[in-house]
Amino acid sequence: MRIALLKNLIGGALNSTRSRCVANPSLPFSLTSKRHAVSASLAEEEAEEVVFPREGPGVSYGLNWALAGRGVIVKDKAFHNLKSPELKKNGATTSERLSGLPIHVRGSTTGGASEISKAQFSKLLKQVTTHISSVSKVFVQDGAIGSSSKCDANVRVISDNPSALLSLSNVLWRTPTRAVSHDSCPLTVYIASSISPSTGEVVGLGTHSASGFFAADIERSSLILCGKAFADTDGAKDTLAAVAAPVISARGGIPLSARFLVSGDSVVLLFSPDDTIQSCPDLNEILVSKDVGLILSSHGVAPLFQTKDSAGPNLFKTPASVIFASSDSSGALPPVSKLSPGQAAYHFLAGYQNGKFVPAYSKGPSPLEPLDLAKALLSLLTEKNIPSFLINVRDGEKHVTGKELVKLVKSTLSETLPPFKSKAGDIEGKYKSFLSGCRSFGNSFQDNRKYVLVSQNIKEEPHG
Incomplete structure (x- = not known):
């Protein structure tokens, strides 16, 4: 029995x-x-x-042992870090893009993901590893979340399907294999594309469509993609960012739901809702990436996922300014104004959008408290003396055009702008109501007093 098991482990x-x-x-x-x-x-x-026997393509005893440590016993061959042409030779094809697949997360404090218990995730993981162990070819890809090695999170993807790796190769950053193999605890992504569609129902997650679903366990640094979930790029990025957030934070980075652009020699950080970005093609042209997600640290700015310019630098310089794009049709917010660091942290925490609040400008799942992110942002803005600005993207009932928004963004680099002061209206009342009634915004706001006293944490009044 032992020899049979040993033969499985080392490839047969x-x-x-x-x-x-x-x-x-x-x-x-x-x-x-x-x-x-x-x-x-x-x-x-x-x-x-x-x-x-001599090792060869698909036969690596070191890799097989490493996979065994993750619960996957290689039946025949395991291919490691194949390039796109090699993946295609093994049957990889470009999959039709999907969106909106169900997401289940254990350990998320914000976002719209459904819960999954520890027992449910363990049961699902057992079924997935058993399934991957039953296929004749296993495909493994190493990568990173975050373009800079100073504060990234290493990832190992284990898949039953080369098409899944072809899809994720456009998401994850390349990283030296040694960086992952010598990482004591890299993030692990399991992809079971051909597992039974009823798997979710079997483990108690309810009925899912045949397209698949995501399941993440923050504590275990693990993510599972079932069915064709790998074709839902937005869902994959949201769940990867959630699982990576604690690692990035522990390495001194602040994972943020923001974008950035380069104007001349200056880097500008932009917090903005997705609909504003989508409605401003002129802004899209100067963004480093239209996808949300970056890491801000004392070293500079790094995108979470691959950008449209693969030849760009891995790490961009410290931002020359930080902009919070808010939306208010009542006229209470001025078109553009300068914020103190405390005011910037306050507006970041609220994420105000025309009567609604999107804490930390994030709609995806995250294990990090918005208040903790706000305090970390405040500390870095103060330490690096980075100026911050608030832009109102609405002029009455009309949304500003892309050219107007680009002009406002660039004005923060060259013009002396007035300090923030709200105009007539009940905007201050809405902010106070948000802080005093934070229970309605999700699990992360269960301690009302902590958020009511947020002004004590940022030490400055939010309004002039």
Whole structure:
């Protein structure tokens, strides 16, 4: 039985000979380095010595052992870090893009994801690893979330389908294999594209469409994609960002739902709702990436995922300004105004959009408290002396045009702008109501007092 298991672990098809050896009874097997063999203890002081054949494409004992540590026992071959042409030779095709697939997250404090219990995730993970272990070809890809190695999160993707890796190769940043293999705890992504469509229902997650679903466990640094979930790029990015957030934060980065642009020699950070970005094609042209998600640190700015310019730098300089695009049709917010660091943290926390609040400008799942992010942002803005500005993207009932917004954004780099002061209206009342009634905004706001006293944490009044 032990030899059968051993053969599975090292890829099968091993030549064996018998010999006697004195085995350490405390170990299940011992390595005989001189002959490059594995000796397994037998009951009658016998051992079967298995000689490793030469490694080749799809056969790597080190990789097989690493996968076994993640619950996947290689049945036949495991291919590692194949490039796009090689993936296509193994049957990879470009999949039709999907969107809006269900997301289940354990450990998320914000966002619209459904909950998944520890027991449910464990049961699902067991089914997924068993499924991947049953296929003849396993595909493994290493990458990173975050373009800069100073504060990124290493990722290992284990898939039953080369098409899934072809899709994620346009999302994850490339990273040296050594960076992942020597990481004591990289994020692990399991993709089971051909698993039974009823898997979610079996583990108690309810009925899902045949297209698939996402399941993440923040504590285990693990993400599962079932069915064709890999074709839902937005869902993949949201869940990858959620799982990576604690790692990035621990390495000194602040994961933010923001975008950035480069104007001349200056980098500008932009917090803005998606509909504003989509309605401003002129702004899209100067954004480094139209996708939301970046890491802000004392080293500079790094996009979370691959951008349209693959030849761009891995790390951009510290922002020359930070802009919060708000939306207010009542006329209470001025077109553009300068914020103090405390006011910037306050507006970031609220994410005010025409009567609605989007804390930290984030709609995706996240295990990080918005207040903690606001305090980290405040600290960095103060430390680096980064100026911040508020832009109102609405002129009455009309949305500003892309050209007007670009002009407003660039004005923060060259003009002396007035400090923020709200005009007539009940905008201050709405903000106070938001802070005093934060229970309605999700699990992260369960402690009302903590958020009512937010002004004490940022030490400045939000309005002039």
